[in-house]
Amino acid sequence: MLVLYIGSLASLFLTSLYRLNEDGSHIDKVIGVQNYRTLIDKSVYLDIAVRTIKIAVVVTVVDVVLALPIAFFIAKMIAPRWRRLLVAAVLVPLWASYLVKAFAWRAIIGAPGGVLDKTFGASPNYGEIGLIIVLAYLWLPYMIIPIYSGLERLPDSLLDASSDLGAHFSFTFRRVVMPLLVPSIVAGSVFTFSLSLGDYIAVDLVGGKTQVIGSVVYDNFSADLPFASAFAVVPVIVMVAYILGIRRTGALENL
Amino acid sequence: MQFTRRVRMAFGGMTALVLAFLYLPLAVIAVLSFNTVSSLSWPPKGFTLHWWHSALHSSGARDALIVSLKTACGATAIALVLGLLAALAVHRFKFFGRESLNLMIVLPIALPGIVTGIALNAAFRQAGLEFGFLTLIIAHATFCIVVLYNNLLARFRRLSPNLEEASADLGAHTFQTFRYVTFPLLRTALLAGGLLAFGLSFDEIVVTTFTAGAGLETLPIWIFRNLSRGEQQPIVTVVATVVMLSSIIPVWVAQRLTTDDGPLTGGTR
Numbered sequence: 001m002l003v004l005y006i007g008s009l010a011s012l013f014l015t016s017l018y019r020l021n022e023d024g025s026h027i028d029k030v031i032g033v034q035n036y037r038t039l040i041d042k043s044v045y046l047d048i049a050v051r052t053i054k055i056a057v058v059v060t061v062v063d064v065v066l067a068l069p070i071a072f073f074i075a076k077m078i079a080p081r082w083r084r085l086l087v088a089a090v091l092v093p094l095w096a097s098y099l100v101k102a103f104a105w106r107a108i109i110g111a112p113g114g115v116l117d118k119t120f121g122a123s124p125n126y127g128e129i130g131l132i133i134v135l136a137y138l139w140l141p142y143m144i145i146p147i148y149s150g151l152e153r154l155p156d157s158l159l160d161a162s163s164d165l166g167a168h169f170s171f172t173f174r175r176v177v178m179p180l181l182v183p184s185i186v187a188g189s190v191f192t193f194s195l196s197l198g199d200y201i202a203v204d205l206v207g208g209k210t211q212v213i214g215s216v217v218y219d220n221f222s223a224d225l226p227f228a229s230a231f232a233v234v235p236v237i238v239m240v241a242y243i244l245g246i247r248r249t250g251a252l253e254n255l
Numbered sequence: 256m257q258f259t260r261r262v263r264m265a266f267g268g269m270t271a272l273v274l275a276f277l278y279l280p281l282a283v284i285a286v287l288s289f290n291t292v293s294s295l296s297w298p299p300k301g302f303t304l305h306w307w308h309s310a311l312h313s314s315g316a317r318d319a320l321i322v323s324l325k326t327a328c329g330a331t332a333i334a335l336v337l338g339l340l341a342a343l344a345v346h347r348f349k350f351f352g353r354e355s356l357n358l359m360i361v362l363p364i365a366l367p368g369i370v371t372g373i374a375l376n377a378a379f380r381q382a383g384l385e386f387g388f389l390t391l392i393i394a395h396a397t398f399c400i401v402v403l404y405n406n407l408l409a410r411f412r413r414l415s416p417n418l419e420e421a422s423a424d425l426g427a428h429t430f431q432t433f434r435y436v437t438f439p440l441l442r443t444a445l446l447a448g449g450l451l452a453f454g455l456s457f458d459e460i461v462v463t464t465f466t467a468g469a470g471l472e473t474l475p476i477w478i479f480r481n482l483s484r485g486e487q488q489p490i491v492t493v494v495a496t497v498v499m500l501s502s503i504i505p506v507w508v509a510q511r512l513t514t515d516d517g518p519l520t521g522g523t524r
Contacts, residue, residue: 002341002356005363005371005397008378012370015377066276069269077258077266086270088503088510093277095454095502099478100495104280107287107297115283115297137276169262190365198367201460201479214369221373221465232373239366243358 009236016229027226035230045216049234052212055132056196062136063143063192064185071144072177075151076159087148094141102202105134109206126208134206135196142195143188150184151177186246193242197235281499288492310493319477326388326473327456330395334452335445337396338403345404346411361405363398371397372465379466386468394466395459399452406448407441414440443512450509454502474498 017031039045074086093101108115109123109130116123124130154177162172200214207215213235220228258266283297291301310316345357363371375394384390418440422432460475467473472480478494481487 002359004378004393005374006359008371008374009362011377011381012374066269066273069266070273073266073270077263084510086274088506089274090277091506091510092499092503093281095458095506096281096499097475097478097495098458099460099475099482100284100491100498101280103482103491104284108280108283118297137280140273140277163257169258194365194367198369198461200369214367217369217373225377229373229377232370235367236370240362243361243365247358 012229012236013233015226016233018226020224020226035227038227039230039234045231048211048216049213051210052197052214052235053238055128055135055212056193058132059135059139059196060143060189060192062132063140063188066136066140067143067147067188071147071151072173075148075154076156090141090144090148098138099201101138102134102205105130105137105202106205109133126206128207128210131203131207131210134202135199136192138202139192139195142191143185146184146188147181150181154180183249186249190243190246194235194239197238284492285496285499288489288496290489306489306493310490310497313490313494315472315477315481316474316490316494319472319474322472323457323474326391326395327453329388329392330399330456331449331453333392333396334399334403335449338400338448339407339441339445341400341404342407342411346408361401364401368459368461369465372462375462376465386466387471391463391467391471391473394462395456398459398462399456402452402455403445403448406444406451410441410444447509447512450505454505 015027016035017033018027018029019032019034020026021028039049070090074083074090078086106126109125110117114123114125124133158176158180159172162176163169167175198214200212200218203210203212203215213231217228217232220231286299287297288306289302289304290299291303291305292299341360345360371394375390375397379386379390414437418436419432422436423429427435458475459473460479463473463476467476474494478491481491
């Protein structure tokens with residue numbers, strides 16, 4: 001299975017080196033880097049790649065900010081009985097169809113006539129902001145769960161010790177809890193970052209005219225497979241670099 | 256630790272807001288499934304059970320549901336076996352390249368679906384496989400295995416090696432130890448991981464798009480096709496609501512399994 005997967009990535013890479021023949025009807029199996037040259041030479045694609053990475057970073061940051069308080073509240077501030085119920089409450093939306101959630105957001109943020117527009121008279125509408133909200137929404141449970149399990153493993157006695165020594169709550173949170181949570185947060189970020197990096201369906205539904213790596217790859221898939229493959233190699237490189245970079249934090253054990 | 260009232264209120268408030276955020280779209284969909292108008296317009300115009308009735312008799316939705324269930328079962332079954340073997344190997348033996356193997360195994364979930372989808376598509380093409388059930392199940396299995404593998408490895412790390420050693424000291428051979436000691440300790444992790452893998456496969460759309468071929472329609476693909484056709488939208492909202500409600504069961508089961516195993520794992524947490 002692993003061989004199959006690595007083999008697939010290899011054949012993706014191989015395909016990205018092929019080219020279309022003159023009239024674009026079939027693929028010439030001639031090795032060359034012209035697809036990558038197009039990626040670098042045409043500033044559109046560079047812009048799209050940079051924009052996609054930027055969106056993925058913002059989505060990840062938003063998710064960390066939203067996930068920290070809820071994970072801490074569930075793990076440390078309530079009775080175990082309620083804890084289980086709230087964890088289930090976080091997990092249920094994860095199981096609801098991705099597509100339906102994205103579509104629901106289409107109905108919520110659309111203007112005019114969306115839920116937000118009808119209720120508050122204002123809405124971000126479709127576009128980059130809307131896309132960031134929806135992506136942050138879609139992947140939020142993937143961030144909450146690892147942070148929650150990280151907090152669950154963190155002994156209460158550490159918090160007690162810190163407060164017994166006179167530390168304020170905010171000090172304890174910043175200097176005791178946060179450093180210990182780094183592996184969990186990084187593990188969550190692998191999901192939120194990678195899922196944002198490759199998305200094209202939510203982009204299509206709520207992104208307006210926003211173009212990202214995923215949408216370019218998808219649009220070119222049937223017309224120019226070698227080029228689509230070359231662009232699909234970009235997120236692979238980004239993710240592998242990211243994973244190699246975080247290996248030392250111990251985050252991979254928390255995935 | 257004692258929390259001041261202010262801190263508790265702040266965190267509780269944030270939690271409530273995030274939960275509201277998580278459930279807002281789900282609520283919108285559930286409400287719209289009773290809407291008399293056949294579009295996703297807000298606010299709803301009136302109450303009707305018409306869409307629920309038509310959804311019940313929609314053969315397209317039923318067929319797609321069956322395809323999805325079959326795929327998820329197949330992929331989960333493969334993942335249970337191979338995920339267990341991979342986790343056993345990595346946990347038990349130290350061998351050359353163990354670290355890089357560990358790294359490569361997580362790739363299928365660390366890489367975006369569109370990459371996995373296109374890569375597998377290219378591989379199946381080059382291998383001359385015809386797109387259909389087989390390719391779909393293999394594709395889903397690649398990321399399901401990772402889920403099982405991760406779950407099992409996490410369990411292995413918490414297991415005390417003393418148990419297996421004690422079993423061996425008492426004269427059990429390797430297979431007996433696995434059958435009577437290790438496996439029972441892994442059972443809940445297998446179930447919880449299996450449920451998660453099943454759920455992921457059931458909701459998968461991107462990899463499916465690239466590996467299922469033309470004739471095969473899973474539930475997410477059916478939903479995607481019908482959401483873009485206006486008159487079918489309300490039926491999709493019904494199907495979505497049903498799926499949402501039924502997902503409570505596996506989540507609850509998985510929850511019980513992962514929290515009730517304290518004594519089994521030696522309680523070192």
